[in-house]
Amino acid sequence: MHEWALAEAVALALSRYAKQAGIGRLKRLVLGLGELQAVDREVFELALGESLKLHGLEVESYELVTEEALFECRACGFSWGLGDLALSDEVREAIHFLPEAAYAYVRCPRCGSPDFSVARGRGIRILGVVH
Numbered sequence: 001m002h003e004w005a006l007a008e009a010v011a012l013a014l015s016r017y018a019k020q021a022g023i024g025r026l027k028r029l030v031l032g033l034g035e036l037q038a039v040d041r042e043v044f045e046l047a048l049g050e051s052l053k054l055h056g057l058e059v060e061s062y063e064l065v066t067e068e069a070l071f072e073c074r075a076c077g078f079s080w081g082l083g084d085l086a087l088s089d090e091v092r093e094a095i096h097f098l099p100e101a102a103y104a105y106v107r108c109p110r111c112g113s114p115d116f117s118v119a120r121g122r123g124i125r126i127l128g129v130v131h
């Protein structure tokens with residue numbers, strides 16, 4: 001269950017941050033969930049609650065926002081999102097489920113190069129903390 005691994009990673013990073021800041025609770029937390037990361041939100045939220053508890057950290061409210069994927073061409077520097085591509089639903093689904101599949105289907109819309117990097121849209125990021 002990678003939701004639990006992700007939640008644990010977030011809780012660990014937050015507890016380190018809280019320790020450094022000398023606080024035991026956060027008023028607000030904003031997490032960015034990559035569009036390419038297939039995560040069951042319900043499972044993730046459950047896992048996050050448990051992980052935070054294990055780390056003795058209290059979070060009053062949090063928000064989970066979706067971060068759109070961003071690809072960057074290594075050949076010409078052009079960047080684009082998943083929505084800019086004419087992909088079938090089937091392929092789109094495959095890419096959401098397995099980001100590595102992007103390399104089989106995605107080409108730079110400007111120069112056609114298959115050599116690109118995923119600049120954003122994978123994993124989970126802590127976007128903001130209020131305490």
Ligand SMILES: [Zn+2]
Nearest residue numbers: 073076108111
């Ligand atoms: Zn290009």
